[in-house]
Amino acid sequence: MARRQTGAPRILPTFIQRWLPRRLRRPPEIPSALWNTTLAQHPFLAALDPHEQQRLRQLCQHFLLEKEFHGANGLTITDAMALTIAAQACLPLLHMGGVAQAPTNDPLPALDWYGDFVGIVVQPGAAVAQREVTDGMGVVHRYREVLAGEAMDRGPLMLSWEDVAHAGSAAEHGSNVVIHEFVHKIDMHGMRTGDTPDGAPPLAKGFLGSDSAAQAREHWRRTMQAAYNRFRESLTLAERFGGEPPWLDDYAAKDPAEFFAVTCEAYFVNRERFALEFPELIPLYDGFFRPRT
Secondary structure, three states: OOOEOOOOOOOOOHHHHHHOOHHHOOOOOOOHHHHHHHHHOOHHHHOOOHHHHHHHHHHHHHHHHHOEEEEOOOOOOOHHHHHHHHHHHHHHHOOOOOOOOOOOOOOHHHHHHHOOOOEEEEEOOOEEEEEEEEOOOOOEEEEEEEEOEEEOOOOOEEEEHHHHOOHHHHHHHOOOHHHHHHHHHHHHOOOOOOOOOOOOOOOOOOHHHOOOHHHHHHHHHHHHHHHHHHHHHHHHHHHHHOOOOOOOOHHHHOOHHHHHHHHHHHHHHOHHHHHHHOOOHHHHHHHHHOOOO
């Protein structure tokens, strides 16, 4: 079922199928037992209605045909692991259209949001990355950063299997590393070389009644900035004055792009709590991720 770095493909013309239009492809069926197990292990997937689950399954079958999984540091990628990642990666696409955001009942064009890469590298645990930044005075600072995942513009995506494997229990806290990294890919879509994600994905004219794409983007930025500022204020109160810590991971305070990714984790895996914490973001995210529901 999964495309891997070693071993024969389950269907012979895998290479040929990748070059066919999606409507002509015949990806391998996901075995029912494996599919049902994956749903049962993730409450936020099991809660989908039957139509949504079938739609998600179709997306996953094509996703698994299009992407290549690479296990790092001796990790062997099984079909169950690949499907676990695919199901969570495809969840944000469930009700979206293609990148042109034209109305359609076909779920497959939504996979174009992930069209800038093929490889998914899965580490056994967190990875340590060497970082280098230059401050305003021109001083270079080098440090190490521990990563559960990383998405690179026009490049592969990295995930820690240790974190992916705990997605079912992590949902209580609004956490999901797969959704986080794949939302970064959505945020990066259409960026120019050298740009960085900013927490404002491409929006089309008509988004939430807007008269232009520029108006849609301005509404998005204004709404997100207010929520981001409020989150940072609550984090400051907790750190400096012993206030109640925010529900979400404080990594959301790093910058608007991380705020978007972290809040999307919670939106998809624990919508009820998310709606209590960020009621102003529900219409915004529903308008983008669920435009036809």
